[in-house]
Amino acid sequence: MVLLLVGCSASQITPWIQQEQAKAQPDTQSQPVPPSTTAGGPAPLEARQQQPPQSSPPPQDRAEQAKTASPPPSGEAPAKQAAAEPPPEEGKLPSLWPFLTGESETEAETPPPEAEQQPVPQAPSEAVVRIALLLPLSGPNARLGTAMSNAAQLAMFDFADKRFEILFHDTRGTPEGAVNAIGQAIGDGAALVLGPLLSSSARAVAPAARAANVPVIAFSSDRTVAGDGIYTMGFFPDAEVERVVTYALSRGLRRFAALVPNNQYGETVVQALRRTLRSGGARLTRVETYDPRARDHTAVVRRLASFGGRRQALLDQVAALEGRTDPISRRAIDRLKKRQTIGEVSFNALLLADGGKRLQAIAALLPFFDIDPAKVQILGTGQWDEPGTGAEPALVGGWYAAPPPEARADFVKQYKSVYGGEPPRLATLAYDATALAAVLSRAESGPDFSRQAITAASGFWGRDGIFRFLAEGIAQRGLAVLQAGPTGSKVISEAPTTFQSLTN
Numbered sequence: 001m002v003l004l005l006v007g008c009s010a011s012q013i014t015p016w017i018q019q020e021q022a023k024a025q026p027d028t029q030s031q032p033v034p035p036s037t038t039a040g041g042p043a044p045l046e047a048r049q050q051q052p053p054q055s056s057p058p059p060q061d062r063a064e065q066a067k068t069a070s071p072p073p074s075g076e077a078p079a080k081q082a083a084a085e086p087p088p089e090e091g092k093l094p095s096l097w098p099f100l101t102g103e104s105e106t107e108a109e110t111p112p113p114e115a116e117q118q119p120v121p122q123a124p125s126e127a128v129v130r131i132a133l134l135l136p137l138s139g140p141n142a143r144l145g146t147a148m149s150n151a152a153q154l155a156m157f158d159f160a161d162k163r164f165e166i167l168f169h170d171t172r173g174t175p176e177g178a179v180n181a182i183g184q185a186i187g188d189g190a191a192l193v194l195g196p197l198l199s200s201s202a203r204a205v206a207p208a209a210r211a212a213n214v215p216v217i218a219f220s221s222d223r224t225v226a227g228d229g230i231y232t233m234g235f236f237p238d239a240e241v242e243r244v245v246t247y248a249l250s251r252g253l254r255r256f257a258a259l260v261p262n263n264q265y266g267e268t269v270v271q272a273l274r275r276t277l278r279s280g281g282a283r284l285t286r287v288e289t290y291d292p293r294a295r296d297h298t299a300v301v302r303r304l305a306s307f308g309g310r311r312q313a314l315l316d317q318v319a320a321l322e323g324r325t326d327p328i329s330r331r332a333i334d335r336l337k338k339r340q341t342i343g344e345v346s347f348n349a350l351l352l353a354d355g356g357k358r359l360q361a362i363a364a365l366l367p368f369f370d371i372d373p374a375k376v377q378i379l380g381t382g383q384w385d386e387p388g389t390g391a392e393p394a395l396v397g398g399w400y401a402a403p404p405p406e407a408r409a410d411f412v413k414q415y416k417s418v419y420g421g422e423p424p425r426l427a428t429l430a431y432d433a434t435a436l437a438a439v440l441s442r443a444e445s446g447p448d449f450s451r452q453a454i455t456a457a458s459g460f461w462g463r464d465g466i467f468r469f470l471a472e473g474i475a476q477r478g479l480a481v482l483q484a485g486p487t488g489s490k491v492i493s494e495a496p497t498t499f500q501s502l503t504n
Contacts, residue, residue, distance in 0.1 A: 007109070018260045022252075039481075052186065054420075058398050070133040074255060079295075083240075093323070102378050112386075117474070118403035125433075127163065128163050128164075128165055129164050129165065129191060129441040129447045130165045130166075130167055130188060130189050130190050130191060131164070131165065131166050131167070131190060131191065131192050131193075131194060131434070131437045131441070132166070132167045132169055132181075132185030132190035132192070132193045132194065132195075132265075133149065133152055133166050133167065133168050133169065133177060133193075133194045133195055133206070133329075133430070133434070134169050134171050134181045134182065134185065134193060134194070134195035134196040134197075134201070135148050135149055135168070135169075135170070135171060135175075135195050135196065135197060135445050135446075136170070136171050136172060136173035136196075136197055136198075137149065137168070137170040137172075138170055138172050138346075139172045139173035139174065139177075140174070141173045141198075142172055142173070143424075144424050144426060145170075145171075145173070145271050147419075147423050147424050147427050148195075148197070148219070148424075148426060148427050148429070148430035149168060149425040149430065150415065150418075150419050150423070150427070151411075151415065151428065151430040151434075152166060152194070152430045152431065152433070152434040153166075153430040154411075154414060154415065154418065154431060155340075155430075155431045155432075155434035155435040155438065155440065156434060158433075158435065158439070159434075159435045159438035160438040161438075161440060161441075163397070163441070164437075164438055164441050166434070167184075167185060167188050167190055169181035169182075169184055169185055169198045171198075171201050171472070173197075173198065173201075174201070175200045175201050175203070175204035176202075176204075178196045178198075178201035178202075178204050178205050179204050179205060179208065182198070182205040182208045182209060183208060185214075186208060186209070186212045186214055186475065190214060191214065191441075191447060191449055192214065192215055192216075192217070192437050192440075193205070193209060193214055193215070193216045193217070193260060194216075194217050194219075194430070194433045194434060194437060195216075195218060195219055195430075195433075196218060196220075197218075197219045197426075198220060199218075199220040199221075199224070199225050202216070202218035202220045202222070202230065202232065202500070203224075203225050204218045206225070206228075206229075209229060209230065210228060210229050213229070214229075215229050215230075215231065215449050215451075215454060216229065216230045216231065216248045216259065217232070217233060217433050217436075217437075217454070218230065218231065218232045218233070218234075219232070219233065219234055219426065219429045219430070219433070220232045220234050221234030221235055221236050221237070222234070223236065223472075223474050226472060226473030226474045227472055227473045228473075229451075230473055231454060231469050231473045231475070232473060232474055232475065233429055233432070233433060233467065233475040234429065234475070235403075235464075235477070236474065236475075237265060237268050237269050237272065237353070237381050237382065238268055238269070238271070238272035239272075239401075239476070239479065240381045240382045240400070240401040240402070240479060241269055241272035241273050241276065241351070241353075241381060241401070241472070241476065242272055242275075242276045243401035243479045243481060244379050244380070244381070244399055244400055244401040244481055245272075245273060245276045245280070245351070245379065246276060246280065247399065247401075247481045247493050248349050248377060248379060248399065249276075249277075249280040249282055251377075253282070253348055253349040253377055254281075254282045254283065254348070255282070255283055255346065255347045255348050255349065256273065256277060256282060256283065256284050256285065256347055256349045256350070256351065257284070257285055257286040257287065257288075257304065257345070257346070257347035257349070257350045257351070258270055258273055258284070258286075258287045258288070258350070258351040258353065259287075259289075259290070259298070259300065259301070259304055259350065259352055259353070259362065260266070260287070260289055260290075260351075260353040260354075261289065261290060261291075261292035261353065261354060262289040262290060262291055262292070263336050265353065266353055269351070269381065270287055271351040273351060278491070285346040285347045286304065286346055286347060288303055288304045289302050289360075290362075294360070297358075297361065297362050297365060297404075298365060301362060301365040301366065301368075301369050302369050303372075304345075304369075304371070305341075305345060305366075305369035305371050306345060306346070307340075307341065307368055307369045307370065308369065310340075310341030310342060310343050310345075311340060311393070312340050313341070313342040313343055340369075340370045341370045343378065344375070345370075345371055347376065348375070348376055348377065349368075349376065349377045349378075350371070350376050350377070350378055350379065351377055351379045351380070351381075351384070352378060352379070352380055352398075352451055353380070353381050354383055355380075355381075355383025355384055355385075355386060355389075356383070356386060357378075359383070359384065359392075359395070360389075360391065360392040363378070363392045363394040363395045364392055364394060366378075366394050367394055373394050373396075373397065373398075377397075377399065377489045378394070378395060378397070378398035378399070379396075379398065379399050379400065380395075380398055380399070380400035380484075381400060381401065382400065382401060382402045382403075384400040384402070384482075384484065385400065385402035385403075385425060385482075385489075386425060387422075387488075388485070389484050389489070390484040390485045390488070390489065391486065393486075395484050396484055396485060396486055397483060397484065397485075397494065398483070398484045399480055399481055399482070399483055399484075400481070400484065400489075401479045401480070401481055401482075402479060402480060402482055403428075403464035403465045403477060403478075403479060403480065404465045404478075404479075404480045404491065404494070404495040405482070405489070405491065407461075407462070407463045407464070407465065408428055408463050408464060409432060410463075411423070411427075411428055411463045412485070415427065426463070428463040428464050429464075430461075431463050432461075432463055432464065432467070434460035435462065436460060436462075437449075440453055440454070442452065453458070454469050455468070455469045455470065455471060456468065457499070458499065459476075459499050464477065465477060465478045465479070465480070466478040466495070466496065466497065466498070466499065468499060476499070476503060478495045478496040478497065478499070479495055480493060480494055480495035481493035
């Protein structure tokens with residue numbers, strides 16, 4: 001199923017496109033893009049238009065079409081690809097749109113059938129629009145880079161017209177490779193650069209991009225790389241912390257602790273936690289850090305639980321009762337010997353800022369050191385947003401902030417049908433960035449990659465919900481709060497559907 005990334009209106013977003021069916025032929029000047037019944041990639045809401053349904057090619061044809069449009073192997077010249085747009089599925093409505101202008105748009109007329117046979121002279125505004133995609137297609141992050149390039153190609157097929165080309169450039173996952181790639185991209189006439197992935201690479205390409213006045217939309221989650229024509233649309237941990245902790249405060253939790261890696265990510269998480277608790281009138285009672293390279297986290301979880309002191313309190317209590325022979329004392333001793341500690345921990349909410357196997361290994365130690373998830377609400381960041389998080393029983397019932405899952409679920413289904421595998425979490429960044437570039441390239445007055453267009457206040461609706469770029473170049477997102485379960489997660493606090501609701 002093809003999804004539509006729609007621009008958010010200033011006051012209201014309706015992710016579903018109202019559809020009606022009629023018979024007509026497609027416009028030959030600008031191939032229609034097939035929408036779906038859910039929101040997914042960037043197209044302005046005001047400009048939604050209804051067009052008649054067309055027949056759809058067999059799914060396997062579309063899969064083969066996407067598979068043959070793969071990025072070049074390492075060392076080869078970047079591929080220049082024009083978007084091949086398949087007809088929409090039967091019963092679905094193609095949609096054409098100019099970019100968001102803030103004014104209502106008039107509905108485009110459907111050309112008569114004979115127009116399909118007539119050649120249309122190409123106006124100057126129909127010149128090819130070249131976009132560069134900088135990704136690590138070789139090196140240690142090659143698998144992720146290849147998956148992101150696959151996602152970008154899906155967005156091309158979903159949104160781009162025949163004027164739109166992507167130039168694939170391999171950064172090799174290094175700043176030096178990124179500098180070489182940005183030079184080639186600018187030399188090839190790229191009007192916009194998507195990527196690179198890593199913050200060091202994004203920082204390295206900035207001088208050349210600014211000198212050439214070519215905007216860059218990077219995939220990093222490092223705020224420090226953004227600004228002065230460099231935008232970044234990664235997932236920011238401080239925004240995730242603020243969202244889930246604010247929700248926890250609304251549920252009456254007031255005493256918080258944090259267990260975080262001893263790195264920049266962990267420091268960012270703790271700073272955001274302190275800031276959010278300060279504004280919410282709650283307390284941060286304990287913070288523990290650990291080496292993310294360590295294999296054993298027993299000692300740090302033991303410290304977090306104040307296990308030594310609580311264990312000693314238990315032993316002291318048993319010793320005080322040992323000399324007594326009355327029935328009440330004997331029953332008390334029997335009960336105490338079944339426990340590990342006496343007393344509760346100093347917090348009723350614990351933020352675990354990690355993901356994957358390390359998160360599960362740390363969480364498994366919590367009950368062992370008498371931190372009861374039934375009494376302490378476990379919280380997480382977007383790193384929890386991976387399949388299998390709830391496979392660890394201590395994480396079941398935990399809350400974390402992440403983009404709303406509905407549109408991404410459709411993207412995963414689409415990706416699997418074309419490429420045959422599960423896309424990594426970051427693949428949606430490449431999809432949304434490419435879809436946004438395709439829409440901006442089709443602005444009514446010509447391709448518009450200006451600061452005003454990229455930072456449109458109403459924002460866009462993508463595979464990861466609503467997003468917009470702030471003046472400083474970072475992406476602001478509408479996040480949901482999810483609860484981890486043994487077989488998956490469920491939304492317990494819906495993501496906002498407009499940025500107006502975030503500011504009210």
